[in-house]
Each structure stands twice: as C-alpha cells, then as structure tokens.
Amino acid sequence: MPSGYVALVLHAHLPFVRHPESDYVLEEEWLYEAITETYIPLLHVFEGLKRDGIDFKITMSMTPPLVSMLRDPLLQERYDEHLAKLEELVEKEIEHNEQNGHVRYLAEYYAHEFNQIRHTWERYKGDLITAFKQFQDSNNLEIITCGATHGYLPLMKMYPQAVWAQIKVACEHYEDTFGRPPKGIWLPECAYYEGLERMLADAGLRYFLTDGHGILYARPRPRFGTYAPIFTETGVAAFGRDHECSQQVWSSEVGYPGAGEYREFYKDLGWEAEYDYIKPYIMPNGQRKNTGIKYHKITGRGAGLSDKALYDPYWAKEKAAEHAGNFMYNRERQVENLYNLMQRPPIVVSPYDAELFGHWWYEGPWFIDYLFRKSWHDQGTYQMTHLADYLRENPMQQVCRPSQSSWGYKGFHEYWLNETNAWIYPHLHKAAERMIELGRREPADELEWKALNQAARELLLAQSSDWAFIMRTGTMVPYAVRRTRSHLMRFHKLYDEINEGKIDSGWLEKVEEIDNIFPNINYRLYRPL
Structure with a gap:
C-alpha cells in the first residue's frame, strides 16, 4: 500500500471565441495555438503511456466553451487551414536557412512536429473530444466540468438562478458530450462562496476543487489541512490546492519553467523575420503576430531578448527529465513526512492550467510524460491517482464548511473586481x-x-x-x-x-x-x- 497519493489536475479552458461573421479574428488563434501546443501534445503523452503499459491516472477539466469550440465544424476547418499555413512556413524556413546549420535543424524539428500533429488531427478526423474520451473510458483520465461559461460565481451569488444556470447548463452539456453525468467540477477560478455546495449537490456533483486556503480556513479547522479532502454538509467533497507543488511548477521565477535550457516564449519568428518574408503568415492587415516557431531559449534570468541563445530540444528534454525527477523526489519526501504526521495516506493535489503545459511552457508535456514514467518505475512511496478514484477508495472524510476563496491575487475576488x-x-x-x-x-x-x-x-x-x-x-x-x-x-x-x-x-x-x-x-x- 502506498504511503500517499499525488493527483495531477489540469484545467483545460478557453473562452468561447467563434466569429463566422469574419474571415479572420486574431483571438480565434487562442484555440489553434492550444490545439497545436497543448491538447494534441497531451494526447501524444497519453497514447505513449498507454502503449508502454503505464496505468497513468490524471484529472482534467474540459470546460463547456472549450468542448463546444473543439467540436465546431467551422473552427475545425479553420484550424486545418491554420496548421497548413504553419507547415508551409516551416518548409520555407528549412529552405531559407540552408546555410544556417542550427536554425535549419530547428526548422526541420518543427516540420517533424507539425507532421505528427497533422497525423494525429487527421487520425481523429478533427474530433479531439473523442480522442480524450477514450482515456476516460479506460479510467486513466477523469474528465470533469466547470461553469457553463466560466462565470465568476461569488460575484453573482445574489442571483441564485444565475449561479444555478452556470452549474446546471455545464452538467447537461457534459452529459450530452460524454454520455454520463460529471462527478466533479473545477469551480471557475477555483472561486468558492459558502452555500455553493448545495447547488453542486443538487446538480449531482460529487466533488469540487478550490484553493488551499478555502480548506485551511474551513470550520472546524480540518485536521489534515489540504492533504485530505473535506466533506461539506451536503456530502459534496472539496479538494484544496497544494501550495508547495503549485509554486514549483507554476512559477517562472522560482519554478521549473524559468530554466535557461527551456524555449523562450516571447521571441517568435513572427516578430523576428524580415517583414516582406513573413507577411503572408501574419495578420491580414499586416500586423505582426506570434507564429509558434521559436528558435531561442530562455538562456538566463535577466537576459534581454537580443541576448537569447539558440534553443536545443535535446538539452531541453534532458532538463524536463531532471525536473520531473526532482518533482518526484520532493513529492516522495513530502508524502513520507505527511504520512508520519497524519498516520494515514495524504493526497497532494497539484492543479494547473492545462495551457501551461506546451503553450506557455513548451516542455511541459515532456515533464508530464517523464513524471508518470518515473512515478511508475522509480518509486513506491506515492501512487498517482485521479480524484474520482481517490474518493471511491477513501469514502470517510472530515465534515467542514469551506471558506470563501479563489486562486486569484490575494486569494479572493479582487482580480475580477477592481x-x-x-x-x-x-x-x-x-x-x-x-x-x-x-x-x-x-x-x-x-x-x-x-x-x-x-x-x-x-x-x-x-x-x-x-x-x-x-x-x-x-x-x-x-x-x-x-x-x-x-x-x-x-x-x-x-x-x-x-x-x-x-x-x-x-x-x-x-x-x-x-x-x-x-x-x-x-x-x-x-x-x-
């Protein structure tokens, strides 16, 4: 029996952006970038783990706006055109950099990557929801819901019907999509107010995620802090974010994503290339934009964009493996210490925005892949789990009333009300x-x-x-x-x-x-x- 559990939770969300009335709207590319850099790379990770016999467990919210966009024929068609433009540009880059060895190597690397993305996109016929659902059906992935449009629930609590609509529409949309009711919900912005759990229970939800201090300041004070869920008086469970592992992964200042070997997000070919050369691949009005082709690495803290050295995926992947090992080591020590204090297996909940992995932190999917592989093969202290499995196996928990909270600035509501x-x-x-x-x-x-x-x-x-x-x-x-x-x-x-x-x-x-x-x-x- 493991000494504890680690639950990796990804929040996959984008606002509903769809403009059939226009030929081009820049904000639609939020979706296209996320498909290329996060969602398909995550599918590649899941497929590889499954192929290699690793019984991975991960929880992932897929919000109704994101699901709706991923299943929309217009946006699927436009993504196909977006990917074709990327493929065209990178082939042009290979030819253009024939005499520039390392940049040509990177262009060829991107060409191979885009080819793999194209293959996966066509293999699933553009239906990424079905692609993710297969891993839910095998119980490797627990897909949960969110508010219907990610509405900030504490700021509409004076209108209970509005809160109810956000919750109920989301649950009905989930059931229409996945053929079963959702067990859990990622509260939009992890924002909770007292009494919300009654609506969650009425909607048939079994658990929700909130920020750590929503649990730490619950009444009565939870005996095990955030390292065990609490049950509300309605029977709905609340899981709290673990601050230690969140900081380690999320922060570009003290966390992994700031390592010098990793790819620099803010230095993109769309801004670096000569204007006439890049013009066919930027905005129709001639304004520059990110293309997703980036040739430089972070290099060092404080380095200006002009001082960035060229990126090398080999060394970045090595660093991702090192960081995954470090994360595993820290979770082992954390779980051992907590087990000795609690005299029962703790659960460490590690929630992040899904788009951190791949879009903002390019190497993030490699990190997840290495983490699951190392956790499976190289340690026996903790067990990776998803939240539904944990609750099924641990049905007895302390009953408390969570505290009002969010995962925003200062932990409450002022980021969304200022x-x-x-x-x-x-x-x-x-x-x-x-x-x-x-x-x-x-x-x-x-x-x-x-x-x-x-x-x-x-x-x-x-x-x-x-x-x-x-x-x-x-x-x-x-x-x-x-x-x-x-x-x-x-x-x-x-x-x-x-x-x-x-x-x-x-x-x-x-x-x-x-x-x-x-x-x-x-x-x-x-x-x-």
Whole structure:
C-alpha cells in the first residue's frame, strides 16, 4: 500500500471565441495555438503511456466553451487551414536557412512536429473530444466540468438562478458530450462562496476543487489541512490546492519553467523575420503576430531578448527529465513526512492550467510524460491517482464548511473586481434580473421560445470571467470590452423584443449562428429556485 497519493489536475479552458461573421479574428488563434501546443501534445503523452503499459491516472477539466469550440465544424476547418499555413512556413524556413546549420535543424524539428500533429488531427478526423474520451473510458483520465461559461460565481451569488444556470447548463452539456453525468467540477477560478455546495449537490456533483486556503480556513479547522479532502454538509467533497507543488511548477521565477535550457516564449519568428518574408503568415492587415516557431531559449534570468541563445530540444528534454525527477523526489519526501504526521495516506493535489503545459511552457508535456514514467518505475512511496478514484477508495472524510476563496491575487475576488473591470457588474446584474424575469414566461410560439433561449446564451457568454480577467491583465482589452458589450446589447435587444412581441426573426437567426453554444439550453433554468 502506498504511503500517499499525488493527483495531477489540469484545467483545460478557453473562452468561447467563434466569429463566422469574419474571415479572420486574431483571438480565434487562442484555440489553434492550444490545439497545436497543448491538447494534441497531451494526447501524444497519453497514447505513449498507454502503449508502454503505464496505468497513468490524471484529472482534467474540459470546460463547456472549450468542448463546444473543439467540436465546431467551422473552427475545425479553420484550424486545418491554420496548421497548413504553419507547415508551409516551416518548409520555407528549412529552405531559407540552408546555410544556417542550427536554425535549419530547428526548422526541420518543427516540420517533424507539425507532421505528427497533422497525423494525429487527421487520425481523429478533427474530433479531439473523442480522442480524450477514450482515456476516460479506460479510467486513466477523469474528465470533469466547470461553469457553463466560466462565470465568476461569488460575484453573482445574489442571483441564485444565475449561479444555478452556470452549474446546471455545464452538467447537461457534459452529459450530452460524454454520455454520463460529471462527478466533479473545477469551480471557475477555483472561486468558492459558502452555500455553493448545495447547488453542486443538487446538480449531482460529487466533488469540487478550490484553493488551499478555502480548506485551511474551513470550520472546524480540518485536521489534515489540504492533504485530505473535506466533506461539506451536503456530502459534496472539496479538494484544496497544494501550495508547495503549485509554486514549483507554476512559477517562472522560482519554478521549473524559468530554466535557461527551456524555449523562450516571447521571441517568435513572427516578430523576428524580415517583414516582406513573413507577411503572408501574419495578420491580414499586416500586423505582426506570434507564429509558434521559436528558435531561442530562455538562456538566463535577466537576459534581454537580443541576448537569447539558440534553443536545443535535446538539452531541453534532458532538463524536463531532471525536473520531473526532482518533482518526484520532493513529492516522495513530502508524502513520507505527511504520512508520519497524519498516520494515514495524504493526497497532494497539484492543479494547473492545462495551457501551461506546451503553450506557455513548451516542455511541459515532456515533464508530464517523464513524471508518470518515473512515478511508475522509480518509486513506491506515492501512487498517482485521479480524484474520482481517490474518493471511491477513501469514502470517510472530515465534515467542514469551506471558506470563501479563489486562486486569484490575494486569494479572493479582487482580480475580477477592481478599477479596471468593476464597470461590468451593474450591467451583468441588471441582465441577470431581466433573465430571471424572462424565465417565468411561457412562450407564445416557437420564435419566442428561440428568443428566450438565445437570451440565456447571451447572458451566459457575457458572464465569462475571462473578460474581467483580460481587462485586469491589460492584454487584448478592447476585445474583452467588445465581447462584454456585444453580448449585453444582444441580450437587451432580445429582452425588449420579447416583451414587445416584435421579435426580429432574421436578426435572431444571425445571432443564433454566431453565438451557437449550448444548442439544447432551456431558458426555464432561470425560474425561481
């Protein structure tokens, strides 16, 4: 029997970005980059582990917006074109750098990588959800859900119907996608408020993830801290993030991703190449952008972009193996110490944004691969587990009331409510009030039924925590503002037309095509609870 457990949890999420009304929108590339750099590389890791007989266990949230985009035929077609452009560019780079040995080697390396991605994309016929689902069916991967559009739940708790819609729509969408109800939920931004667990229980959820201090300051104080889940009074379990292993992986300052051997994210061919040469591969308006082809390494802390040395995947992979070994060693010591203190096996929960692995930290999928292999072959102290298996095997836990928390700055809500984004909340609250009012209506005909359901979609999309987050970070702010305003404007237009009995059917049809998430939504979710 192991002395403890380690649970790696990845949060795979992107905001719903789909623009059939435009030939090109830069923000759609968030999805394409994540497919190329994170989701398909993770599938390669899972396939390799399975092929080599390693019974790996990992938990992964796949949020409804991400699932919807990955299954969307328009976005699948556009990704195919995006990948073809990358393949074309890298072949051009091989020829262009014929006399530059190391850069040519890197271009050939990327050509091979893109070829593997193309092969996997075509093997699954562009359906990555089915690709991930096969590992859920084999019980290697536990897929959990999130809020319907990643709405920040504590900031809408004064409207319980709005919180309920975020949870219930997500659960129904999950069941439609995976053919079974979800067992767990990654609370959007790990943000919890007292009483939320009652809705989670009503939705049939078995557990949720929150930040560590949500457990540490629970009442009564949990005997085992974050190293065992707690049960709420509703029977729903809460798992808390372990700060030590999170810092070790997440931080580019003191964590693994800042190593000099790793690939430099901010030095990209799209900004480095001569303008006329790169022009066919950047934005249609001629603005430069990242291409994903990067030839340099971090080199050293404090090194300017002009001082970066050329990257070498061989040494980066060696460093990823070293870091995986270090992570394993630290978890062994941590688990041994905790077991001696607790006199029972602890669980160390290690949750991260999935896009850290591959997109931001290029070597991240290698790290995961090495970690599972080393944990399987080289130690016997802990067992890798996913959260559903752990709860099934450990059904007795302390009952406590978690504390309000999030995994944002200072641990509470101010990253999503501050001087950069506070203006959105009066508008979101007004729309929520109006949607609850609409929830009581009985539609006069099919057109009104469609309008009511579209109003619900627009409110959910406006509530995405991503827009407030982007406003706070200061990147792509005009897009986040535009998305918030456009969804709210569409909602209020629908509200007015429904109440006036004058629904513009042509306009509604266009909006349904643009914001086509949740095809089976039922606006009646907003009726009083």
